Amino acid sequence: MAAPTPSKRPIQLPALTRVKDRISFLYLERCTVHRDQNALTVTDKESVVHVPAAAIGTLLFGPGTRVTHQAMSLLADSGATAVWVGENGVRYYAHGRSLARSSRLLESQARLVSNQQLRLGVAREMYELRFPGEDISQATMQQLRGREGARIRRIYREQSEKWKVPWTRRDYRVDDFDSSDEINKALSAAHVCLYGIIHTVIVSLGCSPGLGFVHTGHDKSFVYDIADLYKAQLTIPIAFQVTASEPADVTAGVRHAVRDAVFSSGLMGRCAQDIQQLLLPDEVPEDTELGNDVVNIWDYAAGLLPSGNNYATSGDAS
Structure with missing residues (x-):
């Protein structure tokens, strides 16, 4: 039986930095990007630098960059965008999960x-x-x-x-x-x-x-x-x-x-x-873009219904 893969708990929403307060982008090349708790580590031939993942908007991975699975997991949880770029920065390949939990x-x-x-x-x-x-x-x-x-x-x-x-x-x-x-x-x-x-x-x-x-x-x-x-x-x-x-x-x-x-x-x-x-021109922009982590069920007649409930009635087929 294979040993379980170690993992860290996802960052909770209140701990994340709002997008408007984040650093714009960080360009990296010829280095290795790993994870240390809730920070990224950037290692090259000369030094190791710690970067707070939740404060970054975009990471541009240039030529010669290697990134670990744990680092990508942290970026996804943080809502940061990971972009692999070529020699002249002309390609866009991937991004992490949205900071928003509302659609x-x-x-x-x-x-x-x-x-x-x-x-x-x-x-x-x-x-x-x-x-x-x-x-x-x-x-x-x-x-x-x-x-x-x-x-x-x-x-x-x-x-x-x-x-x-x-x-x-x-x-x-x-x-x-x-x-x-x-x-x-x-x-x-x-x-x-x-x-x-x-x-x-x-x-x-x-x-x-x-x-x-x-x-x-x-x-x-x-x-x-x-x-x-x-x-x-x-x-x-x-x-x-x-x-x-x-x-x-x-x-x-x-x-x-x-x-x-x-x-x-x-x-x-x-x-x-x-x-x-x-x-949403008729609404005042929220102080946070995160919203509530709530899932509803759509009904054309009843409107939004809370999820997580069993809506079977006595007349439904078993």
Whole structure:
């Protein structure tokens, strides 16, 4: 008979850090990630560092990284996102369990995206966040896309002039990262970091990354929707600023700059509030995204019924 596999008790919900209060992301490479109680240990040739798992939003596992089963179990219990990335950080592979124990946001997201008029309303609200103070309530999606395209082109031009970085157009190939010029490499690296952070928040809130309102047909459509709200203020300026400094490794420089900017700007908290406002506009955002660990049974006539009960009656077949 095989010996039982040792395991540790899952972290309880009250002990978890809210997503808006977490560190944005931590990039690791050429190391081994293990577990020591409720902390991760990161070991390389020089040292061992302890990292509180419940305080991390995203762990980016780069080349040469090994992670143990116990470490992944801790990340899952903590609601942190584990992302395996390649040499240039272009792939997203996995995430842990949601911090949320309520499906309210997910159910609202599915309802809104499944109705054409409701979906259009959410899409317009997303564009309104980019055009504050302007009335776009009657604009078509085609008009909104055109205005957004013009806004982004203007921002590229302004940042190019500000940082004296030559700019022609957004030009990159997913399968050939090194074929791009330095500014396009910087933009790609910055956006990848942003996508990982947004994906973390979406998953932590219990929403679906694939149910987008503007983007569609991709398993990260909603990630792209939300990330587009912040690129003009965050990743685009950072990419031009870092490129202008001519670092030896532009992608590493961008990662560090994005990490610092996300922390100093409180982006994760803002992102969580924006998502809740878009999906549940008539409710005040909760102080915690965890919710109650309660399961109900749906009935079209009676509404929600508590689970864990036997609903057989004397007239039911045995």
